Amino acid sequence: MRLYLPYLSLAKKWGSCARHVPEYAAMSAIQHLKNSELKPLAMSQTISFEDAQDGSSFDVYAKEVVVESSAGSHTTGSSKVKLKSIVDYAWESRHYPGSLVAVHMGGKYLAYGLKPVGKSVGVVRVVNRETEERALIRDLLGLVSDLCFAHIRSEIMLASVDHFGNLFVHHIEQGSTQIGSALSHRVVWCPYIPEDAGSSSGDTTSDEDDAAKLLVAIHGAKAEMLNVARVRASIPSGEVRVRPSLVSEGRLSMEAHSGEIVEASFSPDGTALATASTDGLVKFFL
Known part of the structure; x- marks a missing residue:
């Protein structure tokens, strides 16, 4: 470790020992780092977010780290998780033997069944999730x-x-x-x-x-x-x-x-x- 320390003021204090100031200052700085900042090497460490504020950080000094997350006090969800509504339709709450929503194996296309207001014939909406383009299938008889x-x-x-x-x-x-x-x-x-x-x-x-x-x-x-x-x-x-x-x-x-x-x-x-x-x-x- 090479340290560049301001030792001129120390030279005035120590007089004839000024030639030894750099070495003494370096030893003092290293001892200070050992006492105040460096953590002893440990096998395990526990980090708890129970009392931590948003944006807190922790030093990791062990090989095994256990993180304890906090339950949180919010009820509407995390602000760091963003949700995007793809289908905004309220189906009737009952048992459906089949699937009213289908996704293609490529994940690009989505289809879902709808019931137009005042009609007894259903339709199928097909959506391209990448381009947001949509098509409506009206051929169904029920x-x-x-x-x-x-x-x-x-x-x-x-x-x-x-x-x-x-x-x-x-x-x-x-x-x-x-x-x-x-x-x-x-x-x-x-x-x-x-x-x-x-x-x-x-x-x-x-x-x-x-x-x-x-x-x-x-x-x-x-x-x-x-x-x-x-x-x-x-x-x-x-x-x-x-x-x-x-x-x-x-x-x-x-x-x-x-x-x-x-x-x-x-x-x-x-x-x-x-x-x-x-x-x-x-x-x-x-």
């Missing part, structure tokens, strides 16, 4: 029951189900100015209504049973109508999965639109199907 992103990092695919059981799959696309949702797949059941109350007692005919089991699956501009009862009867017993190309009965494919089909609806008796497309046309199939 309130949102469940949301889930596909576990694919390179693509943003969102599946949603409403409380009627309608399944929607959207492909989220990031444009130059805003994000949008392209409808990829949909499935719609025939809302079969018996002609009279006696039909629901178990005396239904085969045709009525078939009408109740009609559905249409939409894949872009293609609509595929399936009679589940007839398809089930045409496949080997015990089979639960079958390729569409192997189905010979109860299946009809329609590609009459040039744009993507955004809506489909059966007549209550299952004798007609209407489809609406982005090409601006509504077509009926009898």
